Amino acid sequence: MDLPLIWAALIAFAVLSYVLMDGFDLGVGILFAAEHGETERDVMVNSVAPVWDGNETWLVMGGGGLFAVFPLAYATILPALYPAIIGMLLSLIFRGVAFEFRFRATSRSGRLLWDISFGLGSAGAAFCQGLTLGGLLQGIHVANRAYAGGWWDWLTGFTVLCGLAVVVGYALLGATWLIWRTEGDLQQRCRGYARALGVATLALIVIVSLWTPMLNPRFSERWFGWPGILLTSPVPILMALLAWRGWRGLAHGEVAPFLCALGWFVLCFAGLGISMFPLMVPPDISIWDASAPHSSQAFLLTGAVVLIPIILAYTGHAYWVFRGKVKAGVHYH
Amino acid sequence: MFGLDALHLARVQFAFTVMVHIIFPALSIGLASYLAVLEGLWLRTGRSVYLDLFRYWLKPFSLTFGMGVVSGLVMSYEFGTNWGGFSDKAGPIVGPLMGYEVLTAFFLEAGFLGVMLFGMQKVGPRMHFAATCIVAFGSLISAFWILAANSWMQTPVGFTVGADGRFLPADWGQIIFNPSFPLRLPHMVIAAYLSVAFVVGATGAWHVLRDRGNMAARTMFSMAMWMASIVAPVQVLVGDAHGLNTLAHQPAKVAAMEGHYESQDGAPLILLGMPDDKNARMDWEISIPHLSAVILTHSWDGHLQGLKDWPAQDRPRADVLFWSFRLMVGIGFLMVAVGFFSLWLRWRQRLFDVPALLWVVVAMAPAGLVALLCGWITTEVGRQPFTVYGQLRTADSVSPIGVAGVGTSLVAFVVVYVLVFGAGAAFILRLLVHPPQPGEPEPAPAPMHAAGITPHQPLTGEA
Numbered sequence: 001m002d003l004p005l006i007w008a009a010l011i012a013f014a015v016l017s018y019v020l021m022d023g024f025d026l027g028v029g030i031l032f033a034a035e036h037g038e039t040e041r042d043v044m045v046n047s048v049a050p051v052w053d054g055n056e057t058w059l060v061m062g063g064g065g066l067f068a069v070f071p072l073a074y075a076t077i078l079p080a081l082y083p084a085i086i087g088m089l090l091s092l093i094f095r096g097v098a099f100e101f102r103f104r105a106t107s108r109s110g111r112l113l114w115d116i117s118f119g120l121g122s123a124g125a126a127f128c129q130g131l132t133l134g135g136l137l138q139g140i141h142v143a144n145r146a147y148a149g150g151w152w153d154w155l156t157g158f159t160v161l162c163g164l165a166v167v168v169g170y171a172l173l174g175a176t177w178l179i180w181r182t183e184g185d186l187q188q189r190c191r192g193y194a195r196a197l198g199v200a201t202l203a204l205i206v207i208v209s210l211w212t213p214m215l216n217p218r219f220s221e222r223w224f225g226w227p228g229i230l231l232t233s234p235v236p237i238l239m240a241l242l243a244w245r246g247w248r249g250l251a252h253g254e255v256a257p258f259l260c261a262l263g264w265f266v267l268c269f270a271g272l273g274i275s276m277f278p279l280m281v282p283p284d285i286s287i288w289d290a291s292a293p294h295s296s297q298a299f300l301l302t303g304a305v306v307l308i309p310i311i312l313a314y315t316g317h318a319y320w321v322f323r324g325k326v327k328a329g330v331h332y333h
Numbered sequence: 334m335f336g337l338d339a340l341h342l343a344r345v346q347f348a349f350t351v352m353v354h355i356i357f358p359a360l361s362i363g364l365a366s367y368l369a370v371l372e373g374l375w376l377r378t379g380r381s382v383y384l385d386l387f388r389y390w391l392k393p394f395s396l397t398f399g400m401g402v403v404s405g406l407v408m409s410y411e412f413g414t415n416w417g418g419f420s421d422k423a424g425p426i427v428g429p430l431m432g433y434e435v436l437t438a439f440f441l442e443a444g445f446l447g448v449m450l451f452g453m454q455k456v457g458p459r460m461h462f463a464a465t466c467i468v469a470f471g472s473l474i475s476a477f478w479i480l481a482a483n484s485w486m487q488t489p490v491g492f493t494v495g496a497d498g499r500f501l502p503a504d505w506g507q508i509i510f511n512p513s514f515p516l517r518l519p520h521m522v523i524a525a526y527l528s529v530a531f532v533v534g535a536t537g538a539w540h541v542l543r544d545r546g547n548m549a550a551r552t553m554f555s556m557a558m559w560m561a562s563i564v565a566p567v568q569v570l571v572g573d574a575h576g577l578n579t580l581a582h583q584p585a586k587v588a589a590m591e592g593h594y595e596s597q598d599g600a601p602l603i604l605l606g607m608p609d610d611k612n613a614r615m616d617w618e619i620s621i622p623h624l625s626a627v628i629l630t631h632s633w634d635g636h637l638q639g640l641k642d643w644p645a646q647d648r649p650r651a652d653v654l655f656w657s658f659r660l661m662v663g664i665g666f667l668m669v670a671v672g673f674f675s676l677w678l679r680w681r682q683r684l685f686d687v688p689a690l691l692w693v694v695v696a697m698a699p700a701g702l703v704a705l706l707c708g709w710i711t712t713e714v715g716r717q718p719f720t721v722y723g724q725l726r727t728a729d730s731v732s733p734i735g736v737a738g739v740g741t742s743l744v745a746f747v748v749v750y751v752l753v754f755g756a757g758a759a760f761i762l763r764l765l766v767h768p769p770q771p772g773e774p775e776p777a778p779a780p781m782h783a784a785g786i787t788p789h790q791p792l793t794g795e796a
Contacts, residue, residue, distance in 0.1 A: 050447030053402055057443045061435050063409045068432035071424025078413030078420075079732040085414050086742045089407045090749050096403035097753055100396050104760040145421055145497070146733050293495075295502045296425040300432045307436040314444040321448055321455055 003297040007069040008280070008287045010304060014065055016269050018058035020173075020262055025052045027174020029095055029122025030167060032115060034193060039328050040186050041115060047181045047326045049099055054315055056092070069297050072145060073280045073290040079147040080140040081132050081154050088128035095121030126170045127163040131155075134162030137275070138215050139283040158211055165204035169265065172197040176258035179250075183325050191250050194257055198250075202243060205268060209236075212275055216283055219275045228274075235271050239264060340731050342739040343415040346746060348713075350407055352706055353750050357401030359705055362476060362522065363529025364394040365469035372462050381771065385549045388773040390533070393761045395450050398442075400757050404750075415739065417732035419720050426492060426500050426508060427482045434478035442471035476522055484514035486721050487712065488582045500721070512582050516575040517712075523568045524708060527668060528701030530560035535698030538691040540768045549769035551685055554694070558684065561672030569665055573628075579715075580629055583722060586715035588640045589651040590658040591625055592618075596639040600625040605659075608651040613641055649715045657714070661707035664700050671697065 025048040035041060048055075066074040078085055098118035105111040131154060138158055141149035175194040179187055213220035222228045246260030276282060280290040291297065368390055375383035409431070412420050420428075448456055448464040456464070491507030492500045502508060534557025540550035580587045588594075592603045594613045602624035607616040626635035640648050671693060678684045685691075716722050720730040 050451050053399075053446055054440065054443035056402065056406065057435065057439045060406060060409050060439055063413070064428070064431050064435045067409075067412060067420060067424050068428030071421050071428055074413045074424060074428075075417035075421040075732070078410060079415075079417050079734055082414050082732075082734055082738055082742070085410055086745065089410060090745060092406060093403040093749060093753055096406075097399055097757060100399045101756060101760060104396070104763075146417055148733070151735060151738060292425040292428065293499070293501045295505075296429050299502065299505050300429040303433055303436055307440075311436070311440045311444070315440070318444050318447050321452055 003294060003301065004069075004287045004291040006301065007065075007291070007297055008278075010301075010308075011062060011065050011070070012269075012273060014058055014061040016266065018055070018062055019265055019269065021055035021058060022052070023170045023265065024048070024173040024177040024258075025055055026095070026122045026126050027170040027172065028177065029118050029174070030126065030171040031174050031178070031190075031193065032119030033123070035186070035189070038111075043182055043186060043326050043328055044178060045099065045102070045118070047178065050322045051318055052096075052099065054318060056096070065300075068300050069292050070280055070287075070290040071292050072285065075145070076140060076142045076147050076281055076285070077136060080149055081135045082151075084128045084131040084135060084154055084159075088125050088132070091121045091124030091128060093121070094118070095125065122170075123167055126167045130163030130166030131159045133166065133272075134159030137162070137212060137272075137282065140281050142281065142285060158215065161204070161211070162208060165201070165208055168197055168204055169201045172201045173258070173261050173265070176246075176261045179253075180255045180258045181324075181326050191257075194250055194261075195247075198243070198246065198261075201264070202239075205239070205264070209271065216275075218279075218283075222275055232271075232274055235267055235274070239267050242267070337736065337740075339734055339736045339739050340728055342736060342743055343731050343734070344727065346415060346739060346743045347411060349743070349750070350404070350411060350746055352709070353754060354401070354404040354408055355706070355709060356702055357397045357404060358472070358475070359525040359528050359702065360397040360532070361394065361401050362472040362525040363527075364390060364397065365465070365472045366526065367529055367533065368394060369462075369465045369469040372465050376458060376462055382548050382552055385769055385771055385773040386553055389549065389769040391450065392764050396757055396761055396764075398446065400754055402443075404754070407746075413732075414742075415732050415734065416720070416730050419725065419730035422499050422725060422730075423486070423721055426485060426502050429502075430478050430482040430485070430509070434475055434482075438471045438475035438478065441474070442468050445471070473522065476525070477518060480518045480521055481509045481511070481514055484517045485509075485511045487511075487517075487716055488513040489721050489724055494724070500724070513575075513578055516571065516578050520568070520571050520575050520708070521705075523564060523571060524701065524705045526560065526564060527568060528705055530557045530564065531668070531694070531697050531699075531701040533557045534561065535695045536765045538694040539766070541685050542688065542691050542695070544768060545685060547768055549771075549773075553769070554691075555679075555684060557694075558672065558675035558679070561668055562676045563672070565665065565668040565672045569669060572662075572665065577629065579712075583715065584638050585640065585643050585647070586649055586654070586712070587629065588638055588642075589649045589654040589715060590711060591629075591637070592651055592655045593625070593637060593639045594641050594651070596637070596642050598626070598636050599623045599634040600629075600637040602628065603655075606655070608655045610648070610650055610652050613645075647718065649717050653714045654711055657707040657710040661704045661711060664704040664707075667697070668700065668704075 028044050028048050031044065032041060035044060063074070066077075094117040098114045098121065102111055102114035102118060105114055134156070135154040138156060140147065141153070172194060175190045175197055178190040179194060182190065213223050223232050242260045242263045246257050246263075249256030249260065278286050278288075280287045368387055371383050371387040371390070374380070375387060412427075445464040445467045448461065449468050452464065453461050485508055488511050489500075490511050491502065491504040493503050495501050533553050537550045537552075537554030537557060540547050541554055544550065576587065576590075591600070592606055592608050592615050593600055594615065599622070601620035601622045603615060603618055603620040606618040606620070609616055623633055626637060627633060629635065629637060640651060671690070674690060675684060678687055678690065718727050719725060720727050
């Protein structure tokens with residue numbers, strides 16, 4: 001059995017789960033920039049409050065998993081993207097505590113402060129995740145099993161564009177989530193946000209997709225060479241289909257726009273996989289180079305195959321318990 | 334000794350972030366179990382005072398849990414950002430242990446926390462009690478794995494070292510149940526329980542002092558004093574066994590804790606003194622002859638190694654360990670004394686009648702946490718100058734990050750932690766200075782959902 005390959009798939013699954021789930025709840029935070037009413041903000045936060053912690057656990061799984069089964073990738077990617085990672089962590093602190101703190105603040109200004117912390121923290125975390133993605137795609141210079149690049153390597157036009165794309169994309173996920181889980185005026189306004197964000201997201205996806213193959217000849221060979229194009233050409237076609245279906249759903253649909261937005265992210269992620277495979281840390285380190293010893297991967301895999309289905313089951317249960325439209329709830333003060 | 338180089342800044346950063354972090358899981362472990370006990374008692378007896386206490390403590394619990402999540406996320410990435418050498422070499426062993434922590438504990442806690450905090454009226458009391466127990470159990474599983482990882486770094490076994498310097502796992506049973514783990518785990522879990530017992534006890538004492546008739550306050554004070562009477566003495570025994578275990582596996586650490594520079598037979602117990610690591614001698618020493626030998630070797634003339642038995646570059650810092658250890662032990666004995674005094678008063682049926690005890694317990698609110706931090710300082714600083722004891726030096730564990738980078742992030746962490754967690758501490762204190770009331774409200778504005786079980790009773794909340 002090719003354990004490194006299995007683990008690469010599992011880590012990819014964890015990261016995708018993270019992006020899909022924390023994506024919409026970070027997006028809800030980003031939309032604080034547009035929604036200023038206290039009642040609306042309470043509804044928005046309440047729509048994700050019971051599940052955000054579980055969503056964020058996939059980020060721990062992605063990082064912790066990398067540490068466990070691809071330690072070389074963990075030990076080189078994180079130092080290379082140091083400021084982006086630290087920025088993400090600090091942003092997640094600001095937004096994570098705001099869930100509780102904004103309800104505990106007694107004064108209007110205190111509450112506003114934690115609302116800002118929630119919104120900016122969400123946007124900052126999304127932006128830093130985009131920087132991380134871009135920094136990884138453009139390649140990391142490694143020598144002697146350690147990061148050997150410069151301090152500012154992670155900051156380029158490409159990484160900033162990726163950061164922007166993730167912010168806008170998460171906001172789209174958040175807006176479509178709120179279409180599904182809210183009603184009335186807030187839902188109507190979210191339909192409007194989703195239209196604008198959908199167009200912007202698509203534009204950014206196109207730019208990033210055209211730029212990526214130029215970063216590394218391997219990527220362009222993969223996308224435009226024969227027979228790779230057989231695998232890659234369905235990706236843009238499916239993107240267009242989802243765009244069409246999601247746009248229609250924005251008029252009166254409830255859950256369709258959210259599902260289509262998630263579909264976009266799945267496709268982008270698949271595209272990322274097509275570009276990178278079998279590299280773990282472009283341009284040089286493959287999945288197999290980065291692997292932990294066989295016994296480490298086997299030991300954790302034994303638990304993972306049993307536990308991940310159970311985790312998915314009770315995560316599903318948590319979403320089921322808190323299903324349905326979120327009403328304007330009880331105010332605390 | 335601490336210059337401004339990247340290694341030392343990275344160490345300061347790790348020490349700072351992990352010390353702030355550990356406060357929250359310690360409180361979460363203790364509070365989650367306490368909440369499970371309270372809810373269980375409520376379901377069993379039907380006495381509303383337990384439900385009031387449950388709701389009262391659920392609010393600070395949800396604050397500490399949230400702060401634990403976000404500060405813990407930092408830890409899970411800091412190994413990579415700042416300790417790339419350690420991650421690459423020890424990742425194959427420490428990584429899977431933490432991986433199991435995520436898979437068996439973090440997801441479990443997160444999956445049922447929402448139900449525990451917001452779901453009472455959606456799922457009914459029985460399922461809700463199950464969720465509370467699962468969260469409490471999850472916090473203990475989490476302690477199991479993280480202490481297995483830490484203990485392996487202290488007493489590494491069950492591995493070989495590859496040609497590239499990586500640790501290769503050979504026997505996972507040995508790795509998990511390494512020699513120091515069976516004592517470190519109960520020592521930490523009990524420390525978490527005692528920390529919470531004294532926070533709860535202090536809160537109860539404070540409200541009893543202000544209103545002797547407050548039933549909920551009396552109940553929490555009484556429960557906390559049972560913990561101090563029974564669990565604090567147990568902790569002394571576990572701690573003693575843990576110390577003997579450390580002597581067997583990390584004798585240099587014990588020498589630093591005891592302030593022994595010279596190797597000697599029948600070593601004295603140094604009560605107070607001023608360790609001078611530079612000249613390797615103890616100044617201003619006040620000691621009891623032979624007692625250290627008796628405690629550690631159970632013999633009058635037992636032999637104990639001194640720090641001078643190790644080369645200077647391999648010694649842990651006695652000037653830190655000597656004090657952190659004494660502070661921890663001193664607080665431990667104070668807790669035992671409070672517990673025994675409360676037992677005596679309880680027997681005389683005067684538990685709530687002696688203001689001196691109530692005030693002492695109020696003053697000891699942070700005592701458990703301070704002792705817990707001192708214990709961690711002792712064991713972690715005592716592991717130096719290694720990250721994996723005797724195998725991998727701290728200097729070889731660090732990432733190739735420059736002073737500017739580590740320094741900037743250190744400043745950022747300090748500023749953000751002081752602001753954010755300072756605010757969190759203030760929110761918790763503000764909750765706790767409110768006396769617990771009959772009909773204590775739900776912890777948060779319960780999110781209302783159209784589907785699901787319709788609430789039978791009106792939602793309670795401060796409108």
